[in-house]
Amino acid sequence: xxxxxxxxxxxxxxxxxxxxxxxxxxxxxxxxxxxxxxxxxxxxxxxxxxxxxxxxxxxxxxxxxxxxxxxxxxxxxxxxxxxxxxxxxxxxxxxxxxxxxxxxxxxxxxxxxxxxxxxxxxxxxxxxxxxxxxxxxxxxxxxxxxxxxxxxxxxxxxxxxxxxxxxxxxxxxxxxxxxxxxxxxxxxxxxxxxxxxxxxxxxxxxxxxxxxxxxxxxxxxxxxxxxxxxxxxxxxxxxxxxxxxxxxxxxxxxxxxxxxxxxxxxxxxxxxxxxxxxxxxxxxxxxxxxxxxxxxxxxxxxxxxxxxxxxxxxxxxxxxxxxxxxxxxxxxxxxxxxxxxxxxxxxxxxxxxxxxxxxxxxxxxxxxxxxxxxxxxxxxx
Amino acid sequence: xxxxxxxxxxxxxxxxxxxxxxxxxxxxxxxxxxxxxxxxxxxxxxxxxxxxxxxxxxxxxxxxxxxxxxxxxxxxxxxxxxxxxxxxxxxxxxxxxxxxxxxxxxxxxxxxxxxxxxxxxxxxxxxxxxxxxxxxxxxxxxxxxxxxxxxxxxxxxxxxxxxxxxxxxxxxxxxxxxxxxxxxxxxxxxxxxxxxxxxxxxxxxxxxxxxxxxxxxxxxxxxxxxxxxxxxxxxxxxxxxxxxxxxxxxxxxxxxxxxxxxxxxxxxxxxxxxxxxxxxxxxxxxxxxxxxxxxxxxxxxxxxxxxxxxxxxxxxxxxxxxxxxxxxxxxxxxxxxxxxxxxxxxxxxxxxxxxx
Numbered sequence: 001x002x003x004x005x006x007x008x009x010x011x012x013x014x015x016x017x018x019x020x021x022x023x024x025x026x027x028x029x030x031x032x033x034x035x036x037x038x039x040x041x042x043x044x045x046x047x048x049x050x051x052x053x054x055x056x057x058x059x060x061x062x063x064x065x066x067x068x069x070x071x072x073x074x075x076x077x078x079x080x081x082x083x084x085x086x087x088x089x090x091x092x093x094x095x096x097x098x099x100x101x102x103x104x105x106x107x108x109x110x111x112x113x114x115x116x117x118x119x120x121x122x123x124x125x126x127x128x129x130x131x132x133x134x135x136x137x138x139x140x141x142x143x144x145x146x147x148x149x150x151x152x153x154x155x156x157x158x159x160x161x162x163x164x165x166x167x168x169x170x171x172x173x174x175x176x177x178x179x180x181x182x183x184x185x186x187x188x189x190x191x192x193x194x195x196x197x198x199x200x201x202x203x204x205x206x207x208x209x210x211x212x213x214x215x216x217x218x219x220x221x222x223x224x225x226x227x228x229x230x231x232x233x234x235x236x237x238x239x240x241x242x243x244x245x246x247x248x249x250x251x252x253x254x255x256x257x258x259x260x261x262x263x264x265x266x267x268x269x270x271x272x273x274x275x276x277x278x279x280x281x282x283x284x285x286x287x288x289x290x291x292x293x294x295x296x297x298x299x300x301x302x303x304x305x306x307x308x309x310x311x312x313x314x315x316x317x318x319x320x321x322x323x324x325x326x327x328x329x330x331x332x333x334x335x336x337x338x339x340x341x342x343x344x345x346x347x348x349x350x351x352x353x354x355x356x357x358x359x360x361x362x363x364x365x366x367x368x369x370x371x372x373x374x375x376x377x378x379x380x381x
Numbered sequence: 382x383x384x385x386x387x388x389x390x391x392x393x394x395x396x397x398x399x400x401x402x403x404x405x406x407x408x409x410x411x412x413x414x415x416x417x418x419x420x421x422x423x424x425x426x427x428x429x430x431x432x433x434x435x436x437x438x439x440x441x442x443x444x445x446x447x448x449x450x451x452x453x454x455x456x457x458x459x460x461x462x463x464x465x466x467x468x469x470x471x472x473x474x475x476x477x478x479x480x481x482x483x484x485x486x487x488x489x490x491x492x493x494x495x496x497x498x499x500x501x502x503x504x505x506x507x508x509x510x511x512x513x514x515x516x517x518x519x520x521x522x523x524x525x526x527x528x529x530x531x532x533x534x535x536x537x538x539x540x541x542x543x544x545x546x547x548x549x550x551x552x553x554x555x556x557x558x559x560x561x562x563x564x565x566x567x568x569x570x571x572x573x574x575x576x577x578x579x580x581x582x583x584x585x586x587x588x589x590x591x592x593x594x595x596x597x598x599x600x601x602x603x604x605x606x607x608x609x610x611x612x613x614x615x616x617x618x619x620x621x622x623x624x625x626x627x628x629x630x631x632x633x634x635x636x637x638x639x640x641x642x643x644x645x646x647x648x649x650x651x652x653x654x655x656x657x658x659x660x661x662x663x664x665x666x667x668x669x670x671x672x673x674x675x676x677x678x679x680x681x682x683x684x685x686x687x688x689x690x691x692x693x694x695x696x697x698x699x700x701x702x703x704x705x706x707x708x709x710x711x712x713x714x715x716x717x718x719x720x721x722x723x724x725x726x727x728x729x730x731x732x733x734x735x736x737x
Contacts, residue, residue, distance in 0.1 A: 136497040147465070148497050152489045158455050159490070162462020169444065170466060188482070192455030199450055354500040355534055357558040360589065360636040 025229035025241040029273050032248035035301045037309025042243075047252040052316045054255075058099055058247045059311055060325050062091040062304050065115035067329035068124055071336050072114065076282040080340050081131035085112045089245070089277035092303035093209045095119045096250030097177050100205075100258045108147045108160035108178045112209075116179070120146060124336045134344040153184035157193035157206065161267075164202040175261045176204045183214020185228050194235040197267035204267040205257045206232075209244060211276040216289035232269035244272030245303040248310070275301075348374055394577045399547045400570040403433050403509075405578045406551035407471060411441055412580040414469065417555055419446040421456055421473030421509075430475055431511055431570055453483035457508065461490050464504045471555060477512040477524040477564075484529070491560045492535030506560045507551070512540075513607045513657050515568035515704055517697040523567075524694055525658030527606070530562040531634045531667075537588065538634040540564040542609030544574025546587065546632060553585035566607035589636035593645065597627035600714055601645040603668055604655040605631040608705060612655045615710035624714060634664055642668065643675045650681040651717045655705055660688030682718035 026043035034040045050058075069088050076084035087094060094116035098107065107113075107120055117127045122144050129138020130149065137148035147163075150156035160178035167174035184190055185208060197204050208228050212219055225231060232239030238260065242253045250272060257268035275298040279286040286295075311317045352359055352367040359367070397405065411417045419434055425448035428435035438446040449456050453474055460470035474480035480487075487508065495503045514523030531538045539554055539561055541547040547565070554561035594609060595616050604612040609630045616626035627645050631638065646652045652672050654665040669684040687705045695703045716724040 135499065137499070137501075140501045141465075141498055142501060148494075148502075152485060155454075155458060155486060155490060158458025158486070159462040159465065162459035163465045164462070165459070166463040166466025166468050169468075189454055189458065189486075192450070192452040192458070195450050195452065196455045196459055354496045354498075356495070356537070357500075357503065361639065362637060 023233045023236065023238050025227055025232075025239045025271070029241045029243040029271075030249050030253055031243040031246050032252060033246045033306050033310050035306060037306045037313065039310065044249075044252070047249075047256055050248060050251040050255060052311075052314070054099060054251060055248060055307065055311060056316055056321075058092075058095050058251060059304070059307050059317065060328070061095040061099065061119045062247065062307070063325045064329045064332050065091050065095055065118050066304065067333045068118050068336060069115055071333040072128060073278065073282055075128075075337070075340055076131065081128060082133050083131050083281050083283060084128075085114075085281045086278040087112050087115055087209075087211075087276065089298060089303070090209055090211055090274045091115060092247035092250045092307075093207065093244045093272045093274050096247055096254055097179070097205075097207050100251060100254035101175065101177055102258070102262075104145065104173070105175045105177065105258070106145045106147065106160075106163060108156045108163070108176055109149050110153075110156070110179050110181060110184075111149045111151050112181065113149065113179045117146060117149070120144065122146060124332075125339045128336075128340065132340065132344060134346045135350075154180055154187035154189040154193065158189055158196060160204050160206075161193050161197045161200065161202045164197075164204045164261075164267075165200045168203055173262055174203065175258050176202075177258075178204055178206050180206060180208050181214065182208060182210040182212065182219050182228060183217065183222055185231060186214075186222055191231075191235075194232060194237055194267075194269065198235040198237050201264070201266045203261040203264070205254065205261055206237075206267065206269045207254070208269070208271045209274055210271055211274050213276060213280070213286075213290070215280040215284065216286075218289075227271055229269060229271035237267050237269050238265075239269040239271075241271040241273065244274030245298075245301045245306065247303055247307045274303075393579075394575060396573060396575050397544060398570065399541070399544045399565075399572050399574070400431060400433050402544045402548040402574070402576045403551055403565065404435055404437070405576060406548045406555075407434065407437060408440070409578050409580045410471070410552055410555040411437070411445060413582040414555075415445075416467060417445075417469045417471060418463065419471045419473075420449050420459075422451050422475050423448060424473050429473060431567070433473070433509070433511075433565075433570075453480055454486050457483040457486035457491060457506075460506045460508075461486065461494070461504060464506050465502060469505045469507075469555060471507040471509065474508060474510045476522045477510055477526045478521040480508070480510050480526065483508075487530070487536070487562075488533050492533045495559065496535060503558050504560050505555075505558050507554045507557075507563050508560070509551075509563045509565060511567045511570075512564045513566050513568065514694055514700055515607060515657075517700070518567070519697065520694065523700070525656070525689065527562075527564055527634060528658060528663045530564075531664055535560070536635060537561045538564065539588070539632065540566065540606035540634065541632065542566070542569070542594075542604070542606055542630050544572060545576050546592075546630075548576040548578060549585050550587055550632060552583065553588055556584065557588070564606060568607055569610070572610075588633050589638055590632065591638040591641040592630045592632055593627060593641065594630045595626065595628040597625040597649065599625045599649055600627065600651040600653060600717060601642070601649045602626055602628045602653050602655055602710065603631065603642055603645075603672075604628065605634060605664070607657050608655040611657075611705055611707060611710060615655075615707045615714070618707055618711055619714055622711075626714070637667075637671070639671060639675065642672060646672050646676045646684075647679040650679055651714075652676075652680070652684045653687060653710065653713045653717070654684065655687045655710055657689050657704060659691045660686050661691045663688060682716075685713045685716060687713045
């Protein structure tokens with residue numbers, strides 16, 4: 001959101017970047033905390049430092065989110081889940097995005113945003129229903145204000161735009177937080193979503209979690225853009241880029257982006273630079289496409305230790321709090337483990353439910369066929 | 382079209398074109414339910430390239446009928462979101478082939494949302510698609526794309542053949558809690574008929590009920606959309622040759638009315654399916670299979686199909702050879718083994734004798 005990107009990188013905080021005025025993101029990611037947790041001001045401009053309460057909440061949610069993510073990966077390796085796409089390392093993005101929302105706001109997540117949904121208050125067992133294998137989306141989207149986790153890349157972004165526009169037309173102050181990864185910014189629907197959002201001035205925040213890889217393909221093979229944040233400019237959308245492993249910066253930028261959208265000033269595109277520490281899924285072998293030293297580099301930029309260091313230094317948290325959060329995270333994981341270990345009862349007849357509100361005669365015929373097959377099998381036992 | 386002046390909710394009967402009937406249905410549905418919104422390319426100020434939405438933006442306001450950016454996946458995806466927010470979007474794909482960019486949104490989201498969410502989120506969306514040819518259109522403007530949608534579980538696929546049906550089927554589609562692909566035969570836009578319109582929240586019940594358009598005893602012609610008129614003309618011509626031909630108009634491809642089709646074939650003993658779309662792996666193939674599965678012992682001859690050729694839609698000056706016409710239908714009727722001889726004239730082009 002600077003006005004002159006050709007000038008050398010400013011060494012001081014620019015003060016002429018009001019959020020709504022310019023569309024261009026900062027030349028380098030906005031950063032509030034460096035890798036050691038020291039307070040810095042890299043293009044922090046007029047972003048407000050998040051409150052200590054929000055930062056402590058973010059710390060707690062990141063610890064629980066990571067523990068959940070590790071637990072889910074373990075369940076996948078044990079065969080309890082068909083697959084799990086982990087997001088360890090992306091906690092600041094996933095937690096920050098949810099904590100920036102208010103009651104009544106909606107999330108439009110991808111399959112990798114499970115930690116965000118834990119923070120959004122969803123039951124972890126319901127989040128894991130798809131890979132658990134007995135049903136599709138396990139939660140009631142309306143009850144938890146979350147669209148089904150989306151697999152076809154970027155397609156849910158247009159839904160978020162239509163939904164947010166519809167909410168605005170209904171006079172409701174809802175903001176939609178739309179998630180997308182770096183690879184999916186190459187999809188046509190990403191561009192159509194940004195364009196529609198701009199044209200209809202929809203209250204949507206697009207959060208691009210740039211975790212460097214689309215399965216195995218690095219960002220350099222995905223785009224020639226200087227930053228994915230620049231992709232908003234052509235659509236007239238206010239854009240920003242942020243250090244996605246700096247929870248304070250993510251919150252500062254997204255707090256403002258959500259307020260911007262809610263106030264009727266239109267959509268915002270935010271690129272968060274982060275890193276997927278694990279593979280694409282538990283079935284992936286990332287050693288085939290990246291060096292372990294790269295992973296080590298990113299481990300040093302860990303979002304949780306960074307925020308913890310600052311919060312401790314400021315006296316907002318202490319050993320006792322850290323221990324209690326760790327304990328809470330363990331209990332959370334144990335609960336997930338216990339409840340996911342129960343074999344699910346499946347209802348074969350549910351195959352025919354909810355294809356239509358009223359099944360067609362042909363579906364009723366097929367239902368009767370499957371029913372008789374099951375009866376025959378039971379009788380032969 | 383001139384808007385019909387009615388007392389609120391009172392039915393009015395008038396003579397209109399099919400495009401006028403669709404316009405009337407949109408207006409009446411929008412009056413009956415304020416959640417009904419219309420959007421798409423050029424549907425606002427212009428009233429659509431076929432003028433189907435003529436005057437609606439002016440009369441109902443830009444909030445309820447509006448132009449969108451030119452991006453079909455965006456239009457359909459936007460409709461998904463609008464439906465989730467409580468609206469009932471009726472969206473227009475400008476031409477059949479221009480809907481293909483939206484196919485992922487239709488197949489992966491529109492068709493599956495109810496199922497994916499265990500019924501928690503339904504999408505009452507109507508996707509209007511002017512389709513098929515016969516109007517001298519150039520390439521990419523005359524595709525018969527109904528089979529793609531009919532093959533996708535979760536979609537209802539509707540195509541009117543009469544002006545009256547254009548009105549009532551669209552009203553029913555807009556009332557439906559599930560997504561409907563509403564396929565409008567372009568060449569029938571200017572056909573005329575009478576409709577009874579009503580702005581009240583009326584219920585309709587034609588989905589899944591085929592209509593017998595002409596009663597007969599010797600042959601059943603099964604058709605839908607643009608091919609019903611062809612079947613009717615063929616039936617009239619066949620009467621001159623002494624054949625009594627029954628014509629069944631499916632009205633809805635999904636849900637499919639096995640009962641009416643099979644009852645007719647059981648009565649006549651012979652069946653020809655007429656469709657304008659290319660024949661291979663098409664809706665007509667499905668109908669032929671279903672008829673033979675259910676009425677084999679009533680059949681005096683194999684079920685024949687009269688379909689478009691298996692070619693990309695041809696240039697305007699050649700479309701008459703592609704489109705199933707009365708002569709081709711009559712020819713098929715003549716081949717229904719009236720003399721108990723199999724007709725293999727067109728079935729042995731591989732030179733292998735038994736290859737058919």
